[in-house]
Amino acid sequence: MKPYWQNYIDGAWVDGGAGRVDIINPGNGEKLAEHALADEADVDRAVQAAKRVHLSGVMSDLRPIERGRLVQAMGRYLLDNIDEISRTLTLEQGKPLWEAEREVHGAALYFEYYGNQASTVEGRSIPLGAGLFDFTENAPYGVSAQIIPWNYPLEMTARSLSAALTTGNTAVIKTPEMTPITNAWFAHAAEAVGLPKGAVNILCGWGHQAGAALSSHADVNQIVFTGSVRTGIAIATAAAGNVVPCVLELGGKSAAIVHDDADLEAFENDIRWGIYFNAGQVCSAMSRVIVHESRHDEMVERAVNIAKSLSVGPGIERAEAGANMGAMVSEAQRDRAAAMVAEAESQGATVATGGRKMNIPGAFLEPTVLANVTPDMTIAQDEVFGPVLSVMKFRNEAEAIKIANGTQYGLVGGVFTRDLDRATRAARQIQAGQVFVNQWFAGGVETPFGGFGKSGYGREKGREALWNYVQTKNIAIRLG
Known part of the structure; x- marks a missing residue:
């Protein structure tokens, strides 16, 4: 691990105008490295570099299949360097080494998936009668500003950067100040595959300084943000001043409704993955279990057994997948x-x-x-973002739905039952952007992800995400 990491602006590794920040290893509380901190001037240089590349047409004029090959190659670069990246990710973020390796694979998969989609982002022709030819194109917005969370710094960057590049945009990425280091490999990947200087810019900075400058910049054309509701509102407000569209993913208080006929033995696996993976620092974590009152005590007993079975300690010492959990990202968290x-x-x-x-x-x-836990408690309403499972009771189906929908969030929900009719009713009644039936975290990069309510708007993942990065242009031609 080198002691100091720089920002990447316009193809060069540079110091930051705001100085440096200490990166702490949450697995032992010790200083891991220092990272450059960007100021407003650094942000402007990055945006201007991305704007220059966009206006040159070097990205948008590429044949889509060629652009897709570049995007896919970036994913392969990550896999070629998986050992170094995953070790660094564990040291800066705290998750077990095997979880970090899965994150690298997940990041690479986004580049593979969206790179494969490049040539399918097509327009359509519209019949207007004799003498006219009318068609649509999907034009890239231009400069995509991407503000990344600290819980999955590699995978979250990959899902937005890959989609942006696939559709011909350029990008300025503001990394999280607690976990910025692994984002350096995206810069290395961009260079390795031959992207032009300035197409991808990566900088670390404080949210109130670099983040605010980026979200309010007049030359930013589109913004992607994952984080808190409060910060999301601030970003959307700044973006509105420039009439810039956003994709906002603002967390959740996701609930699994577990009916009296559910297979609780099988559900133990959902507890393990749903709330204790990445130490519960997952926007779509299964933080609430709403269980029929007749199964409450059994549910609590099973959940306790799962929690007690986990070996908790430094992620770097946990290389093998299994019943273990790493650190949270910081002592403050x-x-x-x-x-x-x-x-x-x-x-x-x-x-x-x-x-x-x-x-x-x-x-x-x-x-x-x-x-x-009862619905009126703070723990039932507010996102903890940690390895904390709240078990709640319900008496009937209507009450379960009411409790599940009784927060400001609407990111993910779930229902566990052997009754397909009941599962289908719940899936339609739960106010969330994604609903799992009998398996938490079912799906993958192919499935659209995003929130209802204060969990945000726009969609990441899946083919739907691509439409956040393009705008429709209609062209009408008079013939003859």
Whole structure:
């Protein structure tokens, strides 16, 4: 691990006008490296570089299939360097090494998937009668500003960058200040496959400085953001000043409705992956389980067993997939989650297991299960973004749906039952952009992902995401 990492602007590695920031290894609490911090002038240089490349037509004028090959090659570059990237990701973010390796594979898959889609982004002809020929084109917006979260810094960049490049845009990426290092490999990949200088720019900076400058920049044409509701509103407000479209993914308080006929033994696997993967730092985490009152105690017992089965410690020591969990991203994030657990207990919830900071160096929280949670509690309404599962009761189907829909969010929901009619009703009634039936996290890069309500708007993943990066142009030609 080198001690200092620079920003990447217009094809060059550069220092930041705002100085440097310490990157902390959450697995032991020690300083890992320093990273350059961009200021407003750095942001402007990056945007101007991306604008220059866009206006030159070097990206948009490429035959789409050729552009797609470049995008796919970037994914292959990531896989060629998976060992170094995954180790670095674990050290800066805290997740187990095997989870980091999966993230690299997931990032590469976005480039493969969208690169394959490049030649399918087609217009259509519109009949207007004799003497006229009318057709549409899908034109790239231009400069895509992408503000990346810290929980999946590699995969989240990949899903927006790959789609932007596939459709002929250029990009300015603001990395998360806690986990910026692995984004450097996107710059290396862009160089390796021959993208022009300035097509991809990557900088680390504070949200209130670099992020604000980027989201309000007059030469940014489209914005992609994943993060909190509060920050998303600020970005959308800034973008509105320039009439710039956004894709916003703003988190969730996702609920699984578990009916009395559900297979709870099989559901244990959904608990393991749904709330304890990446230490619960997942926007679509299964943070609430709404279970029929007749199965509540059994559900809590099974959840406690899953939580207690996890080996928790430094991610770099956990190379093999299995019953283990790494650190949270920072001690501040860990402390926030622990405080929310304590507040829930003060409001009447029962800490069935966990809930405490672990007495080892690093940002570790015990895998937690809360029982007897009610909809009016803060823990049932606010996103924890940690390894904390809230178990709630329902008496009938209508009450279950009401509880599931009873937050400001609408990102993901789920229903577990052997009754297909009941599952279908729930899938239609749950107010969320994605609903899982009998398997949490079913789907993949091919399936559209995005929120209802304050979970945001626009879609990432799937073919639908491509339409966020193009605008329709109609061309009418008089013949003869």
